[in-house]
Amino acid sequence: MNDATSYTPPKVWKWEQENGGAFANINRPIAGPTHQKELSVGKHPLQLYSLATPNGVKVTVLLEELLAKGHTGAEYDAWLVNIRDGEQFGSGFVAANPNSKIPALVDHSTATPTRVFESGSILLYLAEKFGEFLPKDPAKRTETLNWLFWQMGSAPYLGGGFGHFYAYAPVKIEYCIDRFAMEVKRQLDVLDRQLADNEYIAGDEYTIADMAIWPWYGAVINNAVYEAAEFLDASSYKNMVRWTKQIGQRPAVKRGRMVNRAMGEPSSQLRERHDASDFETKTQDKIEAAG
Numbered sequence: 330m331n332d333a334t335s336y337t338p339p340k341v342w343k344w345e346q347e348n349g350g351a352f353a354n355i356n357r358p359i360a361g362p363t364h365q366k367e368l369s370v371g372k373h374p375l376q377l378y379s380l381a382t383p384n385g386v387k388v389t390v391l392l393e394e395l396l397a398k399g400h401t402g403a404e405y406d407a408w409l410v411n412i413r414d415g416e417q418f419g420s421g422f423v424a425a426n427p428n429s430k431i432p433a434l435v436d437h438s439t440a441t442p443t444r445v446f447e448s449g450s451i452l453l454y455l456a457e458k459f460g461e462f463l464p465k466d467p468a469k470r471t472e473t474l475n476w477l478f479w480q481m482g483s484a485p486y487l488g489g490g491f492g493h494f495y496a497y498a499p500v501k502i503e504y505c506i507d508r509f510a511m512e513v514k515r516q517l518d519v520l521d522r523q524l525a526d527n528e529y530i531a532g533d534e535y536t537i538a539d540m541a542i543w544p545w546y547g548a549v550i551n552n553a554v555y556e557a558a559e560f561l562d563a564s565s566y567k568n569m570v571r572w573t574k575q576i577g578q579r580p581a582v583k584r585g586r587m588v589n590r591a592m593g594e595p596s597s598q599l600r601e602r603h604d605a606s607d608f609e610t611k612t613q614d615k616i617e618a619a620g
Contacts, residue, residue: 344357344358355415360423360429361418361423362420363415364418366419366420366421367421368408368422370437373406374404374438375392375435375438376406377406377407377432379407379408379433379589380411380412380431380432381587381591383545384448384484385589386585388432389584389589390586391452391540391585392455392585393582394461394585395455396605397580400461402438402459403459404605407601407603408601409589410422411591425446426444427446430446430447434454434455436458447481449477449480452540462536463537464531464534469531469534472531476531477541480545483516487545490513491509491557492554492555495510495555510561513549514561517546517563517566517569521567521569524568524569543573543576547569547572547577549561550563550570587599587608589602
């Protein structure tokens with residue numbers, strides 16, 4: 330291992346300068362809004378404020394899956410929140426999520442609008458609201474929630490740990506990359522072993538556990554986050570490869586990945602979504618551009 334620069338932590342840490350990296354301009358040790366900005370509200374009861382990061386994709390995939398099952402009450406407006414520009418610190422967004430992280434959902438179908446934040450909480454809220462993708466059988470329900478909460482607890486090691494030090498940190502630190510790479514590979518092995526005996530993460534049913542895990546760990550397999558698939562030898566997790574392809578082929582998943590996307594090919598982006606016909610317009614634009 331390479332020698333690291335010696336560092337002695339101060340007795341009391343103080344925020345005196347930006348620490349560098351891709352998100353240095355929005356990182357700060359305090360909460361609360363930085364500016365006044367009310368949230369836009371569209372025509373549907375469900376209002377989503379998000380960005381197509383893995384955490385955001387979880388929710389749009391579920392909403393599109395619910396609509397595919399015929400739940401018209403799951404129609405939604407999806408508003409883009411550009412986190413690189415600090416839009417998550419606007420007063421309206423902070424009121425919806427005091428933690429200033431995407432996604433945030435506001436349900437206007439209740440007597441008083443209900444705010445729902447944290448992606449796992451949103452998945453559980455919507456699954457219970459519409460009675461879908463969360464098994465009724467107590468044992469299967471518990472298994473689904475086991476994996477939902479596994480993802481919520483594990484993803485910070487993948488994103489904030491491995492992803493930060495491997496892809497975003499201003500300095501490559503061998504110890505940090507090695508430590509978090511080891512943990513991410515352990516997590517991939519956990520999933521691969523589970524999928525060796527199960528079609529889906531929680532068993533034989535497609536559930537919110539799959540929708541929570543696929544945008545993060547499926548993206549690692551597909552090399553869609555951090556460009557680290559080769560580094561992590563992702564293709565060696567054969568059961569994960571099978572499951573990742575299977576979930577990715579679902580039409581609702583393909584639509585969900587597009588919503589609030591502000592990166593990649595323009596044809597893959599639907600920056601805001603206010604009606605199901607928005608996808609048809611996007612498809613027509615793609616056809617016309619190709620022609």
